[in-house]
Amino acid sequence: MSYELYYWPTIQGRGEFVRLALEEAGADYIDVGRESEGIAVMMRMMDHAEHPPFAPPFLKVGETIIGQTAAILLFIGARHNLAPKDPAGGLWTHQIQLTIADFVAEAHDTHHPIGVGLYYEDQKEEALKRSAEYRKERIPKFLDWFETIITRNPSGSGHLVGSSLTYVDLSLFQVVEGLLYAFPKAAKRALKEAPKVSAQHDAVAERPRIKAYLESPRRIPFNEEGIFRHYPELDG
Numbered sequence: 595m596s597y598e599l600y601y602w603p604t605i606q607g608r609g610e611f612v613r614l615a616l617e618e619a620g621a622d623y624i625d626v627g628r629e630s631e632g633i634a635v636m637m638r639m640m641d642h643a644e645h646p647p648f649a650p651p652f653l654k655v656g657e658t659i660i661g662q663t664a665a666i667l668l669f670i671g672a673r674h675n676l677a678p679k680d681p682a683g684g685l686w687t688h689q690i691q692l693t694i695a696d697f698v699a700e701a702h703d704t705h706h707p708i709g710v711g712l713y714y715e716d717q718k719e720e721a722l723k724r725s726a727e728y729r730k731e732r733i734p735k736f737l738d739w740f741e742t743i744i745t746r747n748p749s750g751s752g753h754l755v756g757s758s759l760t761y762v763d764l765s766l767f768q769v770v771e772g773l774l775y776a777f778p779k780a781a782k783r784a785l786k787e788a789p790k791v792s793a794q795h796d797a798v799a800e801r802p803r804i805k806a807y808l809e810s811p812r813r814i815p816f817n818e819e820g821i822f823r824h825y826p827e828l829d830g
């Protein structure tokens with residue numbers, strides 16, 4: 595089964611959560627946006643699909659199109675043994691992913707607190723205020739929640755859910771990567787208070803398929819067009 599991933603070609607963004615799951619699964623996929631004419635194909639799908647996704651990323655599987663990162667991962671997790679099989683475990687994993695989505699949206703809002711369609715330069719003052727609050731209150735609060743989940747996981751596996759890796763482990767890894775890129779000072783400080791999250795991040799980076807992916811040209815470097823942007827004035 596081959597998958598078609600549709601996402602913007604120059605950023606990790608939310609597409610990266612899907613890429614990491616597909617890579618860990620060893621799945622066969624095409625990153626359509628990065629092919630020639632890929633964006634035009636993506637826009638045509640959004641314009642004409644019977645179930646049009648609101649925004650990328652979306653995944654095409656046969657004739658089915660799935661939008662929303664958390665829904666895509668729900669699907670991939672079930673298909674590729676990256677989620678618990680029991681319904682309660684599946685819902686718990688999905689709940690964690692939706693919370694990661696909230697955390698990611700707030701990271702985006704640090705540099706775009708007023709408007710998605712406005713330039714960063716037009717909202718710098720508000721971005722300074724928003725980032726200060728994100729660094730001081732939100733990063734520690736979210737990381738503490740993930741730390742608690744790993745601690746309370748009865749299996750003691752160091753994973754968020756159950757005794758083996760699930761897609762939320764990959765997503766948390768990506769969030770930590772993003773925080774370390776965007777807010778290196780604040781993220782390092784907060785991670786000292788969340789040693790299990792830090793260890794989980796390091797363990798994911800060492801997984802053979804993830805390691806190979808991170809070293810490959812398929813991994814787009816972080817940059818200042820994506821969700822996690824490094825503006826030194828927003829860190830501290």
Ligand SMILES: N[C@@H](CCC(=O)N[C@@H](CS)C(=O)NCC(=O)O)C(=O)O
Binds near residue numbers: 609649650661662663
């Ligand atoms: N909740 C959606 C958000 C999707 C989203 O905001 N996609 C961004 C790129 S990361 C986009 O292209 N947005 C265009 C828009 O909102 O108009 C998800 O998690 O997939």
